[in-house]
């Protein structure tokens with residue numbers, strides 16, 4: 331079970347959270363300008379690294395706010411959590 | 423030999439060699455799970471190509487092939503899926519003789535339970551679709567369900583009463599590691615090199631990077647005419663080195679077994695709504711599974727609450743299981759695509775082919791994955807069965823959206 335540090339509520343069990351996949355994937359500025367391949371990339375393709383991964387979580391059973399985390403997918407170690415809109419922190 | 427139905431078959435004397443890799447092969451397959459082995463088997467058997475190596479970073483069939491819950495069925499909703507999985511099931515029916523190895527293939531049927539009116543409608547629609555497509559399927563009332571599997575709680579006095587079920591009599595289970603060993607033995611006999619402890623760490627490419635010509639491995643560089651990836655949950659880690667991004671997310675998928683019990687559960691039961699599936703293995707363990715852990719991970723372990731959910735669901739359906747003990751839980755890393763269907767396809771990189779995205783349900787497809795991937799590797803183009811499963815469907819929009827359409831996704 332993961333222990334996740336909500337930026338507002340502190341460390342809580344994973345069961346209080348929902349998962350939102352990769353973070354920092356902006357909606358295309360001009361969707362109409364995208365080719366089919368670029369649209370497919372935006373809709374269907376996300377990074378899938380073995381290692382640090384910036385991802386979104388929502389504290390559903392707590393403050394109900396979204397935030398970002400950097401978690402190592404090779405160890406499940408949560409390296410950092412930070413508010414939406416903040417830059418991805420540098421983690422070791 | 424004993425007559426105990428729970429006894430495991432004896433192994434043949436000889437299984438496979440442990441060769442050192444040659445400097446070059448016509449075809450290199452990455453991953454010696456069921457799919458990599460079945461691909462090598464059909465390359466030799468159907469296409470006469472035996473200058474083939476299967477490279478495995480760990481030990482043969484130690485990945486998802488050793489971790490799955492072995493449900494085999496073909497009662498999928500969509501035509502493309504039913505065609506592929508039914509092709510697999512027909513091959514499964516020939517494999518015990520063909521591979522000359524007893525792997526306890528048991529066509530004990532699968533019940534997919536319906537608990538809501540929408541479940542009932544979707545399930546009956548799937549039965550009609552299966553019947554039209556030549557897949558054995560029938561709709562059963564709760565009384566008929568109870569006749570096939572008396573230990574299910576079919577009373578109406580439960581939170582999610584059983585309103586009926588689809589039944590595929592030809593579905594079943596098999597002993598997964600024996601399947602892998604059976605394939606490995608045949609591959610070896612046809613001259614294919616199965617190389618364990620050989621991790622692919624990168625690719626040799628043409629100067630412009632448009633073409634692969636070999637692989638770097640923990641046992642040195644190996645040249646290859648064509649390369650086929652059958653690396654399941656670790657596929658993205660490989661393709662990322664070529665700048666090729668795939669529509670795959672890797673998740674832990676957990677399962678568990680109980681202690682050994684007397685034979686009490688005659689079939690396979692799956693419930694999408696209560697969210698668990700259960701069968702009983704030959705030796706007597708109850709085998710339970712459900713959905714993936716939500717987050718991406720490569721750790722081959724998942725979170726306990728997911729296991730608790732599965733057990734709660736199982737007890738809801740089978741109250742008598744409340745007294746069974748959990749013997750073991752584990753996880754594998756599964757490669758999930760956005761439409762819950764696999765990719766068996768050439769790639770934009772010349773001579774690189776992928777068989778991936780099988781997610782939570784690729785064991786049942788092992789023979790068809792091998793059949794179609796071997797065809798694709800041998801000829802450079804898809805077989806009619808896997809043509810719809812090309813990478814470019816995510817660009818054209820021709821998805822094969824089996825999400826939720828075909829009961830629990832295994």
Ligand SMILES: Cc1cc2nc3c(=O)[nH]c(=O)nc-3n(C[C@H](O)[C@H](O)[C@H](O)COP(=O)(O)OP(=O)(O)OC[C@H]3O[C@@H](n4cnc5c(N)ncnc54)[C@H](O)[C@@H]3O)c2cc1C
Nearest residue numbers: 453455456457479485486487490491493622754784785786
């Ligand atoms: C808990 C669980 C339950 C499941 N239940 C079912 C079920 O009931 N029915 C069903 O149909 N399916 C089920 N599945 C899914 C099924 O197991 C998979 O879809 C299927 O096994 C994938 O094909 P494979 O056997 O070739 O994969 P694997 O056995 O995982 O083979 C991939 C191989 O590639 C190797 N590899 C990876 N990277 C490299 C590298 N860089 N170099 C060399 N080798 C590499 C791995 O070590 C591994 O051995 C389940 C999966 C899990 C985890």
Ligand SMILES: [Zn+2]
Nearest residue numbers: 336339389393
């Ligand atoms: Zn919070």
